[in-house]
Amino acid sequence: MTEIVDLLLVNAAQVVTCAGPGPKRGAALADAGVIERGAVAVDDGRIAAVGPTAELQSRFRSRVHMDVAGKIICPGFVDCHTHLVFAGDRVDEFERKLAGASYQELLAAGGGILSTMRATRAASLDELVALGRRRLYAMARLGTTTVEIKSGYGLDTAGELKILAAIEQLAVAAPQDIVPTFLGAHALPPEFIGDPDGYIALVCEEMLPAVAAWRNASLFNALGVPVFNDVFCEQGVFDLAQSRRVLEAGLKIGLRPKIHADEFVSLGGARLAAELDAISADHLDATPPEEMAALAASQTIAVLLPGVNFHLGSHHFAQARRWVEAGAAVALATDFNPGSAPILSLPLVMAIACRYQRLTPAEALNAVTLNAAHALGLGDRLGSLEVGKQADLLVVDAPDYRHLAYWLGDNLVAAVIKAGKPLEM
Ligand code: NIG
Ligand code: FE
Numbered sequence: 001m002t003e004i005v006d007l008l009l010v011n012a013a014q015v016v017t018c019a020g021p022g023p024k025r026g027a028a029l030a031d032a033g034v035i036e037r038g039a040v041a042v043d044d045g046r047i048a049a050v051g052p053t054a055e056l057q058s059r060f061r062s063r064v065h066m067d068v069a070g071k072i073i074c075p076g077f078v079d080c081h082t083h084l085v086f087a088g089d090r091v092d093e094f095e096r097k098l099a100g101a102s103y104q105e106l107l108a109a110g111g112g113i114l115s116t117m118r119a120t121r122a123a124s125l126d127e128l129v130a131l132g133r134r135r136l137y138a139m140a141r142l143g144t145t146t147v148e149i150k151s152g153y154g155l156d157t158a159g160e161l162k163i164l165a166a167i168e169q170l171a172v173a174a175p176q177d178i179v180p181t182f183l184g185a186h187a188l189p190p191e192f193i194g195d196p197d198g199y200i201a202l203v204c205e206e207m208l209p210a211v212a213a214w215r216n217a218s219l220f221n222a223l224g225v226p227v228f229n230d231v232f233c234e235q236g237v238f239d240l241a242q243s244r245r246v247l248e249a250g251l252k253i254g255l256r257p258k259i260h261a262d263e264f265v266s267l268g269g270a271r272l273a274a275e276l277d278a279i280s281a282d283h284l285d286a287t288p289p290e291e292m293a294a295l296a297a298s299q300t301i302a303v304l305l306p307g308v309n310f311h312l313g314s315h316h317f318a319q320a321r322r323w324v325e326a327g328a329a330v331a332l333a334t335d336f337n338p339g340s341a342p343i344l345s346l347p348l349v350m351a352i353a354c355r356y357q358r359l360t361p362a363e364a365l366n367a368v369t370l371n372a373a374h375a376l377g378l379g380d381r382l383g384s385l386e387v388g389k390q391a392d393l394l395v396v397d398a399p400d401y402r403h404l405a406y407w408l409g410d411n412l413v414a415a416v417i418k419a420g421k422p423l424e425m
Pocket of ligand 1: 116232260
């Protein structure tokens with residue numbers, strides 16, 4: 001008996017499943033799950049079967065049939081760390097950085113994140129949505145089907161809620177699944193210079209309750225999409241005690257932590273992430289060995305962001321091989337933002353991670369799919385080609401998956417299928 005499904009893709013040079021169990025560590029992380037001459041059956045927006053073409057052709061007939069000979073099929077990419085909603089740009093600072101100014105110097109002088117804060121405070125909600133929508137469509141063309149977006153350029157209650165409202169509108173206006181993260185503690189706003197603890201009190205006592213009220217009435221709550229709570233734990237930004245206060249206050253109202261830790265200097269953020277069972281700890285460029293072991297032994301995903309080091313012209317990349325050898329569940333993301341990572345492409349991030357961090361192409365692919373989905377608490381629904389999961393998949397114009405990380409600056413994505421439907425881009 002043949003079963004009828006909505007869509008059958010056949011004759012792929014490879015179907016690369018990135019199948020779990022996830023999150024993947026060690027030897028599992030090195031296995032992309034390749035099926036030669038593979039096929040995928042999709043029905044009702046979900047994956048109905050994955051296997052060799054001959055087998056699926058005998059089991060299924062389909063309403064729509066796609067022959068993808070000479071190409072591969074892989075999961076849609078999951079970008080689990082972005083600051084996508086902002087106004088303005090930092091192109092002047094880019095030039096000053098090229099002339100020698102450091103990222104931290106620009107921030108300390110009232111530029112950096114604070115310059116984007118000023119532009120974002122001045123922008124209307126509609127402007128932010130229009131800017132975000134354009135960026136999300138560009139990401140979709142590059143194969144990204146799920147995107148986490150942080151607030152953090154408002155730095156007052158109204159400004160942060162405006163960004164969260166923009167993120168919520170983008171969940172309807174853009175083709176991806178969107179996951180929101182509150183990052184009120186991203187930088188110290190000018191109103192609180194000299195009083196960081198006063199700002200942390202505002203985040204904990206005013207902003208977080210407002211975010212919880214917003215979350216409860218939001219589309220995300222209705223969809224069962226989690227909302228996370230993040231903090232920039234860094235020398236010259238927020239210290240470990242302040243970071244702990246923010247994350248613990250979020251936990252009390254049901255927001256699971258994320259943390260920007262060890263981007264430049266280690267303050268103990270990686271250990272704090274493990275202690276608080278954060279969903280992820282991100283950056284991790286300067287993590288000392290003992291904390292690496294603590295995080296690797298925990299459930300927290302280690303999200304590495306090598307596009308940042310690349311853009312800042314730094315060679316202090318996170319030690320990805322050591323993280324993998326320690327047994328960490330490693331994910332990769334863009335950190336897309338106007339200051340430290342104006343980079344929309346996950347294949348480019350994979351390319352950098354392979355060259356400068358010595359990840360293998362298979363590790364890099366698992367890191368932007370299944371492990372990235374786990375960094376958003378969505379690993380049971382997204383991130384791999386497994387029966388029952390949402391049918392988010394890419395047709396890539398290459399004969400094997402290693403080409404994704406090999407070619408630089410091209411876009412090999414030939415088609416994007418989101419929840420079973422081909423995207424018009
Ligand atoms: O992840 N590190 C803190 N936040 C961002 C940078 C944001 C910005 O510079 O605007 C990051 O690198
Ligand atoms: Fe970031």
